[in-house]
Amino acid sequence: MQFTINQAEMMEALKTVKCLGRSALPILNHVLIEAKEGTVIFTMTDLTMLVTFTAAVTVTVAEEGTYAVDYQQLLNTVKALPKKAEIVVQRLEGSIEIACAGRKFVRGMDAEDYPTGPTVRMAGDRYTETRDEFEVEKRTTNTYTYEVLETPLQQLCLPREQLATMLNQAAYAAAQDDSRPIFQAIYTELKEDTLTMVTADAFRLLKHGVEVPGAGSWEYPVLIPAKYFVHIVKLLPKECGVDIEVRFTCDKAVEKNGQAISDAPTLLKALQVCFTTETTTILLRPIEGTYPNYRGIVPKGWDTRLVCATAELLRGYQALLPVAKDASNITTLRVVEDKAWIEATAEGLPEPTVHEVSGGVTGPTVQTILNCQYMLAFLKATKAPEVAIELTSSARPVVARPLGGVPGEETLYVVMPMSVNR
DSSP states (O other), rough: OOEEEEEEHHHHHHHHOOOOOOOOGGGEEEEEEEEEEEEEEEEEEEESEEEEEEOOOOOOEEEOEEEEEEEHHHHHHHHHHHTTTTTEEEOOSSEEEEEEESEEEOOOOOOEEEEEOOOOOTTTTTEEEEEEEEEEEEEEEEEEEEEEEOOOOEEEEHHHHHHHHHHHHEEEEEEESSSSSGEEEEEOOOOTTTTEEEESSSSEEEEEEEEOOOOOOOOOOOOEEEHHHHHHHHHHHHOOOOEEEEEEEEEEEEEEEEEEOOOOOOOOEEEEEEOOOSEEEEEEEOOOOOOOGGGTOOOOSEEEEEEHHHHHHHHHHHHHHHGGGGGGTEEEEEEETTTEEEOOOOTSSSSOOEEEEEEEEEEEEEEEEEEEHHHHHHHHHOOSSSSEEEEEESSSEEEEEESOTTEEEEEEEEOOOOOOTT
């Protein structure tokens, strides 16, 4: 393998294919480099995400070939080279040579063991899975043969900036811990030209929808890992269109331990989500499972409503944060007739720290205890000039809505009240 490439294009390729973190598997800390047909393809994966960048603008291929190279060492080496300099890369035994302002060497590994993306099965294909099951209070190992009935494909094209904006509005409410993987996902659906993203954990829920004229509808929602979704958008060029494809398979078990099955249900599986730009292709494995019915969590109405400036409420919670941090982030929101205030108290202080909020109030007196960090996350992400806080009682969920924002966008934020005993 031997090729010539501009330093700037190689740096762009290496930055684009960077996956999250380092792996305990040595091969996954390498970038796969493939030179063929006048292009050089850079690929990295962490087994959940696979990123491919195709360099062609400044590339000349002298000898085709494939090799896996230590990513961090290669990145540091190329970064230190003169900007926009011409680099000659050649494979040697156990390493590559980089000829530019002298000779540098980076260790590598054979490409045969490098993982590939998920297998795309087509209608009529068969595959087997072995799993442990309990039958009549006894654990047994069964082997199933499945047949692919169909492979639905859902598509959407969005500007990268619009996708990034949606994620900024939605991703922060996804769960950070892995105790319930389903809550680490962004529930994504497309219905009647509206793209909706939903995130939640045990104490809050966020729904953000954006009109996408002409996009139509998807038949199935998909669960995209939140941290990967955010990382992917950061990798993509700022001014580009992103083609999104979600591939499913409808499978049915036809054999169990070699015996035919006739009454097995049809299984729908999300196989992969593909993000494509002019130079980059990213394959991502969705999260499996059924997302909870989030619509049942959202209150149907309100008794008291506070409308105030977003910036003012943000300043209030920021002012209370130093105190709330010492008291499990507990803050109290009080709404009385024509005024409202938020307060926090901590051990050692003579009385609560209070911030008055100017705004319009509709409805009777009410108060509730909210997590200061949760409210700050919502207010920092909100670009609308005003927000509405809707309440029913101290024990019921609180709904926050941005007002006067971008036409065609709608956000709903539901926060569970805190217990002082928690």
